[in-house]
Amino acid sequence: MFSTASNPKVAIAAMAAMKPQLATMDELFSTSPRETLEMGEGLFWEGDRAQHIFEITEGVLRIFKIIADGRRVITGFLYAGDMVGLSLKNVYLYSAEAVTPVKVRRLTRKAFQDAIENSPELRPQLFSLMCDEMAAAQDQMVLLSRKSAEERLCSFLMMLGQRQSGQTQMPKTIQLAMSRQDMADYLGLTIETVSRTVTKLIQRGIITPNGRHAFDLTKPGKLLALCGDGDSYEDVGDPAVKTRQAVWPH
Amino acid sequence: MFSTASNPKVAIAAMAAMKPQLATMDELFSTSPRETLEMGEGLFWEGDRAQHIFEITEGVLRIFKIIADGRRVITGFLYAGDMVGLSLKNVYLYSAEAVTPVKVRRLTRKAFQDAIENSPELRPQLFSLMCDEMAAAQDQMVLLSRKSAEERLCSFLMMLGQRQSGQTQMPKTIQLAMSRQDMADYLGLTIETVSRTVTKLIQRGIITPNGRHAFDLTKPGKLLALCGDGDSYEDVGDPAVKTRQAVWPH
DNA sequence: TTATGATGTTACAAACTGTTACACGATTTC
């Protein structure tokens, strides 16, 4: 199946790749028109036929599932530059709604797959994206599995801060695009517990409310310490100690 | 960057791919020797330099992270045929230990990446694998975020059943390779809660103990009903209703 | 067989989070 220029399929692919010379994911979507979503509007629903991949150009999107009794679980928030809809299944595995007004561009799954398959530049980028997504999912599992309400809140604020600062140091102010209910459904808490915990953090002077949907980081160091993921590596030492079990002081 | 046979890199890659004609992930590892892990032995640790990708040939592996206070979160169990160590980072993002005696085969990351990059057969398979992993991670987030202890247990047993039956219908008996503590750390519960919940399911006649590490499915229908993920799609209807919000009866 | 340690089970009190109810302010609607 793999061949050289004598295979017309490869030759065509090569030519296709030469024309726009796609080097970034963003360029892939550059020919698509921008579409607008109002606040609260849905982009697609769990179970819909998955025909497109989307790139977010502006705004914040929430990804969620609904289970029995109407319980909602938000599995992620997506910001400008992120992509949604990646999957091999024929239906979307989750729903997507606009948290704020949102602008997206879309590509058919086929166009996307062809572009990836024909671009040795794009493939590692896609792989990298998926790995990052997987790492984020695992961190979220840790949060939901073993962290207290306070640790969840602090972790969430730290994540938002890092995302807004773009990998540099923490910003002074953290913007919350989403409602308390969205936060609760993302953190596996109720809205009341979110409220209580936020109040406690404010009373302890760790954050200061700045309008209804933003916080100033008064003590960013404290916030980091309260995330609960310190010292992960502390006792992971000599790999030569083969039969060591994880220490579990229960 | 994309070219035809005039590019020696591609030509070499083509030749390399022609020799073994790699069509499945399994074949990729077929030249590597099998390595053995004893029960409880570690394969790698979170923070180690990530130099290899592993394929599990036999046995069960647990993937986990440790956070502050020694709290452990098992993010997954891996069985024969699964791969571990996929990531773009230079260090492993989690630890891997043998739950049962395990056999693995390894490939350097570079060898793996080259093989993927040079095989249009393997790429979709890898993509598919990663998508499945992502879907499983999201299901796990739902479980950890909003399911009760009983729902978690039932979901876990169903998952094990499906894995053991190989996508066909539920088997009569479900084998538990792991300890109660492992189950607890995977389901976000304590070992006591796991015990109590298992006892309840037995008393209600839904499962029947079959030795210490296996259950017979007396009422598989009941078990499925208790998973808590029914009716996810029930009100996901007309995509034309654009501004519909998810119903959230709180 | 008996001893020993690891693993699993059960009971009870305690803690955290969820539930319910109501108050407040901002925005929208009429």
Place this chain on the structure above:
DNA sequence: GAAATCGTGTAACAGTTTGTAACATCATAA
């Protein structure tokens, strides 16, 4: 501009899950 609605904050109470401890069971070795 008043009323209704929505999102949010606060409080008392209830409930599930946890933590602690004791006990039971199993596997292995003496």
